[in-house]
Amino acid sequence: MLEAENTRYSKFLIDKFIIGQVGPPHGLNGFVKVRSMSGEIDHLLELKEVTVLKHEKESLLKIDETKLAPPAVLMRFAGYDNPEKAKTLSGASLLAGREQAAPLGKDEFYIEDLKGLPVVAAEGKTKEIIGHITDIIEGGGGDLAEIKLESGGLKLVPFRKEFFPKINPKEGKAALKNLWILE
Numbered sequence: 001m002l003e004a005e006n007t008r009y010s011k012f013l014i015d016k017f018i019i020g021q022v023g024p025p026h027g028l029n030g031f032v033k034v035r036s037m038s039g040e041i042d043h044l045l046e047l048k049e050v051t052v053l054k055h056e057k058e059s060l061l062k063i064d065e066t067k068l069a070p071p072a073v074l075m076r077f078a079g080y081d082n083p084e085k086a087k088t089l090s091g092a093s094l095l096a097g098r099e100q101a102a103p104l105g106k107d108e109f110y111i112e113d114l115k116g117l118p119v120v121a122a123e124g125k126t127k128e129i130i131g132h133i134t135d136i137i138e139g140g141g142g143d144l145a146e147i148k149l150e151s152g153g154l155k156l157v158p159f160r161k162e163f164f165p166k167i168n169p170k171e172g173k174a175a176l177k178n179l180w181i182l183e
């Protein structure tokens with residue numbers, strides 16, 4: 001497993017996921033625009049309270065009201081009833097437990113479950129660990145798996161089925177095909 005300092009926010013996200021990012025205030029009543037990290041918003045509309053992370057400080061906030069504003073949602077938190085107070089939340093991350101995160105579809109994973117996952121060769125008899133996934137990041141052409149190699153250094157690999165034919169966080173491994181991509 002990777003050391004804690006290799007994962008941004010790792011000390012906060014042991015049992016929590018970043019499910020949203022707070023944007024600027026919206027209107028005069030303290031609403032803020034919240035962007036979903038998964039792209040889905042239905043689970044955000046159901047929240048009654050949420051943990052907010054800003055400047056490495058967590059706060060549990062009650063949600064007074066939520067409104068649909070596709071592709072985002074508008075939220076008003078208790079005690080943040082005007083634009084000036086709401087602006088102090090801008091840039092914060094919304095954290096939630098697994099039960100409050102967006103439901104997974106087939107062949108979908110929570111990024112937090114992939115972090116630290118050993119990467120092995122998909123082909124061949126040896127299942128020697130090549131490296132560990134440190135993060136999944138958005139790239140211009142799709143998601144990229146950041147891999148810290150056992151030999152040292154970091155590599156970015158397209159996070160697609162043709163490179164990762166088998167990923168199983170429960171078994172504790174991700175199989176990488178086409179090892180030439182690490183060169």
